[in-house]
Amino acid sequence: MSVTVRFSVNGTERSVTTAGDRRLLDVLREDLQLTGTKYGCGEGQCGACLVHVDGEPTRSCLVSVADADGRSITTIEGLARGDTLHAVQAAFIDEGALQCGYCTSGMVLAAVALLRKTPDPTDAQIVSGMDGHLCRCNGYVKIVSAVRRAAETMRAARHG
Numbered sequence: 001m002s003v004t005v006r007f008s009v010n011g012t013e014r015s016v017t018t019a020g021d022r023r024l025l026d027v028l029r030e031d032l033q034l035t036g037t038k039y040g041c042g043e044g045q046c047g048a049c050l051v052h053v054d055g056e057p058t059r060s061c062l063v064s065v066a067d068a069d070g071r072s073i074t075t076i077e078g079l080a081r082g083d084t085l086h087a088v089q090a091a092f093i094d095e096g097a098l099q100c101g102y103c104t105s106g107m108v109l110a111a112v113a114l115l116r117k118t119p120d121p122t123d124a125q126i127v128s129g130m131d132g133h134l135c136r137c138n139g140y141v142k143i144v145s146a147v148r149r150a151a152e153t154m155r156a157a158r159h160g
């Protein structure tokens, strides 16, 4: 059944009329052309499709667009401020924590959510916070380094 869904996406009010049972992931990619959110497994197992819904990290392959009605969604396209990358994005680049990049938008958004709740994480907390995010390029060590670096940058900015 067709529904009209209204939600905020990266700070802009959007409305989409479509079948209510379509995945939020597909609507973001196909209807709103926000292709930074990736389709990996489609079953909640890989983390490639992670976005924030009302600030909570959410696998968009598991959410129907109807369930996103009235919510506030942030995708990877909404993280930078103009030309200034988010500290987590910058840290991934500086640490060389991406190869093909397919897992990266989900990893970065997971790290942003982790650092919001745990600003000074141990490596074990980083590993556990990124649990369930698969990198087929096996870049995990550098990903942990990037999250650690982002945490340091963000703490320094707060205290600077």
Ligand code: FES
Pocket (backbone or CB within 6 Å): 038, 039, 040, 041, 042, 043, 044, 045, 046, 047, 048, 049, 050, 059, 060, 061, 062
């Ligand atoms: S595509 Fe959603 S978790 Fe893999």
Ligand code: FES
Pocket (backbone or CB within 6 Å): 097, 098, 099, 100, 101, 102, 103, 104, 134, 135, 136, 137, 138, 139
């Ligand atoms: S960088 Fe290729 S899947 Fe993670």
